[in-house]
Amino acid sequence: MADTTLDADVTDPEAVVDEYEEKLDDVLATVDDPVPGVDDDPRLELAGLELDRRDFLKAGAVTGAVGATAGCLGNPLGDDGSNSAGATQQSDTPDHSVPPGEHDQYYGFWSGGHSGEVRVVGVPSMRELIRIPVFEPDGATGFGHDDETSEMLAETGDVAFGDAHHPVLSESGGDYDGRYLWINDKANGRMARIDLTYFETDAITDIPNVQACHGCAVQSPDTKYVYGVGEFRTPVPNDGTNVDDTDKHWSTFTALDPESMEVQWQVRVSGNLDNADTGKSGRWAFATGYNKEEALDIQGMTHDDRDYLKAFDVDAIESALQAGRYEEVNGVKVLDGRKESSLNSGSNPIVRYVPVPKSPHGCDVTPEGQYVTASGKLSPTVTIVDIDELDSVSDPANAVVGQPKVGLGPLHTTWDGRGHGYTSVFIDSQVVKWDVETAVEAEKNSTDPVVEKIDVHYNPGHVQAVEGETTDPAGDWLVSLNKLSKDRFLPVGPIHPDNDQLIHIGDDGGGMELVMDEPVHPEPHDCVFVDRAKLDPATTWNKEDYAGEKPFVTAGKSGVERTGEESVHVKLSSKRSEFSESEFRVREGDEVTLTVTNIEGVRDIIHGVAIPQHGINLAIAPQDTRQVTFTADDPGVYWVYCTYFCSALHLEMRSRLIVEPRDN
Amino acid sequence: MADTTLDADVTDPEAVVDEYEEKLDDVLATVDDPVPGVDDDPRLELAGLELDRRDFLKAGAVTGAVGATAGCLGNPLGDDGSNSAGATQQSDTPDHSVPPGEHDQYYGFWSGGHSGEVRVVGVPSMRELIRIPVFEPDGATGFGHDDETSEMLAETGDVAFGDAHHPVLSESGGDYDGRYLWINDKANGRMARIDLTYFETDAITDIPNVQACHGCAVQSPDTKYVYGVGEFRTPVPNDGTNVDDTDKHWSTFTALDPESMEVQWQVRVSGNLDNADTGKSGRWAFATGYNKEEALDIQGMTHDDRDYLKAFDVDAIESALQAGRYEEVNGVKVLDGRKESSLNSGSNPIVRYVPVPKSPHGCDVTPEGQYVTASGKLSPTVTIVDIDELDSVSDPANAVVGQPKVGLGPLHTTWDGRGHGYTSVFIDSQVVKWDVETAVEAEKNSTDPVVEKIDVHYNPGHVQAVEGETTDPAGDWLVSLNKLSKDRFLPVGPIHPDNDQLIHIGDDGGGMELVMDEPVHPEPHDCVFVDRAKLDPATTWNKEDYAGEKPFVTAGKSGVERTGEESVHVKLSSKRSEFSESEFRVREGDEVTLTVTNIEGVRDIIHGVAIPQHGINLAIAPQDTRQVTFTADDPGVYWVYCTYFCSALHLEMRSRLIVEPRDN
Secondary structure, three states: OOOOOOOOOOOOHHHHHHHHHHHHHHHHHOOOOOOOOOOOOHHHHHHHHHOOHHHHHHHHHHHOOOOOOOOOOOOOOOOOOOOOOOOOOOOOOOOOOOOOOOOOOEEEEEEOEOOOEEEEEEEOOOEEEEEEEOOOOEOOOOEOOOHHHHHHHHHHOOOOOOOEOOOEEEEEOOEEEEEEEEEEEOOOOEEEEEEOOOOEEEEEEEOOOOOOEEEEEEOOOOOOOEEEEEOOOEEOOOOOOOOOOHHHEEEEEEEEOOOOOOEEEEEEEOOOOOOEEEOOOOOEEEEEOOOOOOOOOHHHHOOOOEEEEEEEEHHHHHHHHHOOOOEEEOOEEEEEOOOOOHHHOOOOOOEEEEEEEOOOOOEEEOOOOOEEEEEOOOOOEEEEEEOOHHHHOOOHHHHEEEOOEOOOOEEEEEEOOOOEEEEEEOOOOEEEEEEHHHHHHOOOOOOOOEEEEEEOOOOEEEEEEOOOOOOOOOOOEEEEEEOOOOOOOOOOOOOOOEEEEEEEOOOOOOOOEEEEEEEEOOOOOOEEEEEHHHOOOOOOOOHHHOOOOOOOOOHHHOEEEEEEOOEEEEEEEEEOOEEOOOOEEEEOOOEEEEEEEEOOOOOOOOEEEEEOOOOEEEEEOOOOEEEEEEEOOOOEEEEEEOOOOOOOOHHHOEEEEEEEOOOO | OOOOOOOOOOOOHHHHHHHHHHHHHHHHHOOOOOOOOOOOOHHHHHHHHHHOHHHHHHHHHHHOOOHHHHOOOOOOOOOOOOOOOOOOOOOOOOOOOOOOOOOOOEEEEEEOEOOOEEEEEEEOOOEEEEEEEOOOOEOOOOEOOOHHHHHHHHHHOOOOOOOEOOOEEEEEOOEEEEEEEEEEEOOOOEEEEEEOOOOEEEEEEEOOOOOOEEEEEEOOOOOOOEEEEEOOOEEOOOOOOOOOOHHHEEEEEEEEOOOOOOEEEEEEEOOOOOOEEEOOOOOEEEEEOOOOOOOOOHHHHOOOOEEEEEEEEHHHHHHHHHOOOOEEEOOEEEEEOOOOOHHHOOOOOOEEEEEEEOOOOOEEEOOOOOEEEEEOOOOOEEEEEEOOHHHHOOOHHHHEEEOOEOOOOEEEEEEOOOOEEEEEEOOOOEEEEEEHHHHHHOOOOOOOOEEEEEEOOOOEEEEEEOOOOOOOOOOOEEEEEEOOOOOOOOOOOOOOOEEEEEEEOOOOOOOOEEEEEEEEOOOOOOEEEEEHHHOOOOOOOOHHHHOOOOOOOOHHHOEEEEEEOOEEEEEEEEEOOEEOOOOEEEEOOOEEEEEEEEOOOOOOOOEEEEEOOOOEEEEEOOOOEEEEEEEOOOOEEEEEEOOOOOOOOHHHOEEEEEEEOOOO
């Protein structure tokens, strides 16, 4: 056992640090460089394999211990495309469990719909690792409770609210770079960003001229733009003067700068917009659209048989911007991308309108970037558009190269990197696997491209295969985000959970296998996955990241500073079992700014600050500082306590807010 | 690999030393007690160290190739009570998975700490089935967004907040009757009730004379009272005039009526109160207490070596109430239960003070109701009090009949119905199984009663065995609610999830087995389980349950009714794909009351109502009606849309709020 006592003079910091490092090195020397050249003892090999789950699985696959080889999957389907895919739970089910202490292979980021949050889920275990509040407050993390984050949420009224649908990840060089995640707010025309170093929402942008921001996509291979898709057609200006004048109603496609989160430009289009995706070369962005009719009610919106997939040519848009061919509306450079716009009339249109069956929904680009698909929703087909053809055809309709018939209510499509699409089929409650090249070669409306169908439970919305949005999908797991769960779980009252189902797609010989039902608080809307190797989150804060914005309060710098006749600044530091001040006194009516630093350096030693009857609730991770301002209206004693169970004396970790009567 | 950088301010020697010690501990934690049973190849030991001993042992266990079977399970322990209990994952791991479509055996109700919610978890799958918001709004279910529920949350300021710790279930005839769940709010001195027909919070009571309601218990075998335990000692009146006068500081034990949720009586006690439980005959309620010293800071609170377990004699309390021996304070009948009170001086004291080692924490009654235990926290023991003895001894100290030594930092104890207690031991990071009768027979401080220890990861708070709080625990599964997860999951930034670990305790021959790590959004505090056969929740609303309070709007009764010069009542009904009105017009400045009924009769067909830029968000289950009032300040068109993906035309399910300019 290493010597763990500290001999240096504790009044000599340098000596302490030196000794600390030396002793730590000694300890670590006993555990570094494990198991080199282990080949003569099978137990060592097994132990070593367990080091890395991927290796372990590989080993398992080789020996036949892991992997699903059984099953009906891969059997040819009948003419009607049906199979007996309900019987998918097999005796040799692929193992999705992650044993205690081991880590998942993938991060999944789930949007939480009108819970206004993003959820981080480990895949394949499907365990929710943490929630990241975005558009609504969260007491657990203190989001929306401190000054900085509550300001982000201020604009949606008394009860902050948002509707988060489509999470997308930043890319560099065509792969996820682990920096940011963006997500839309359908309820308020906003886009938000999550910093993936700290797993916290760090910016929310209110987009002018947009009432409902629905689809969401990033430029690929390098994220110079983040795209937000304005769905609802809304009058501009929206002042009550043109409520029925559909010509004055806009739907716009918005590009934001990923760093500043400022709007760079917008393109106004004909009809409504819906979901979006991007090509792989940086040039193209696509969005499905409905309501070509530009009607104001559902009957009108679904009247005609055709709608459009819209292809935004970013190069052409940038040229038009440079040529000054935009109008500034509510502070935004808006280009007219309507169907008959002069910007669309030449050889270099900014928006191409590709006709597809009416009310298409999902918009998904294949991994290699050759095709963009529009899932039919009200048509049983998926329309395949060859992206390169957009330049060579005079009529965009001729860029449509395939239209397989997959089932009733196709909503979204994802990819396995082996040439297959997987489409969620809402009405049939199935996920349908189909072969892309077969679909391009086949007649339109053919069911021949369909390889396999699997029942899901029930009514899937989004479907996502792991890293299916990259150029190199992992191809092992797929999740079907089902809107209804009905009888799949113990009943929990009239509000039912959704049902995320984990499906193994890893072995084409074996086909799809339903592995797990995961109940989810409403409404998980969509998700995106990234291999764990591509993220490197911080485990404690780096105070340099907020230096200048907030103080770092050490014990010696804490206390009450009166800043005005009716204002005080209270500074506290926190460490295990104690706040730096056992009490702090303010006067009735004071505006109190409370700044608290958690001076701990060790991960997972979090402290909270709650003050009864004041709604004060901060959560402060190691090396972080949070600040909240409130008015001390009621004289009395209020026990300030720690909400994170930090130590054996956590319950006694206390300070007292003493509000002295003003007339004292 | 442990974090080896030094983050403390090097000019602050104390901080450096603290951090040095912490980090060294972290590193050493990974090399302590390595690889039991592995002694024939030194490289194995090294491999084990690198793997992290948990993984290594597990790897061995899974393959059966490494000597992890050297686990102590079932083996007698040495005198020091230690064992090598890390080796708990065995080759024949009990199956906790629940296949797709099958139901869990138990409902678990988890408190969410300062997330202010209750979570419903299926056991043994550990899947979160749904969240039930209690003290904070939830966009997903619309809680805190409609008039009725936002009124319940109004009192805690701009951002509603609560700290939910201890869920308890209603009982009839000594068993769970499936009617209600109650939970405390530590942050605001409140108690809330969840209606288990609808799985919704239906009442929140603000308790006078209580600043922090911590412990929570129900009368058993029939729940005539619900008990809320006021923890913090607070001045009464709390007006800033007596901030340092500890005699004027109160801590009170409160009884509420389970139906009306009104406070029935309070007992003021000496010292602080903490956790609570009840006997099985209806007569006794118990609460641990600390700060016998009645000090105002942590040093004072932990000065003396003794504190008290307080035994409340409900029969005696009711007699004293009938005799009028109470004082009415802030509308509540308060009995003086302080140690020297005259109400405690006779042969029929209302509160008995049983001395126990200082700062006890958990308070737990054994299933048959014979003993109440106080877990030591700052003492390594659990103190066992014979409840019947309370009547026969003159000095309550003589009712203490056992005090097994279980480890460092015992916090809470639960029961398997086979004569064993399981105590969470915070500092040692273990769950310790001990034999109750052996503990009663043994000398105090003996480790002989300890049967087995198992490592948990890390620092457990509550520990609960399935139905461990009933007279007939199920005895199959136990959950350790661990405060720290550190490295157990993929890193998700500085705010770490907690770690709920599922442990199989079902077979005394096999001992305890760690089966699963479940990451949890902060802060799961405590839980309670009920067999699925004992609950019968509704799957749709019964409109009779709100008849008279809210209208049931059918399509024919919908429309806009002007109720005043500046107020309108808008009534809508909703069904798949449509609201009953495609638009509704109000005038600028109107107070709009919006009432929406979901006329669907089929379970899981939920409709939402969101209005952009107004923060309006309702979630309406089948046959339910919700109502929200807001002011229409801004002229314009706002698309009202459905937030629950209800049908293939969900996206088109729309109405329009048209706010006409007032000068029109």
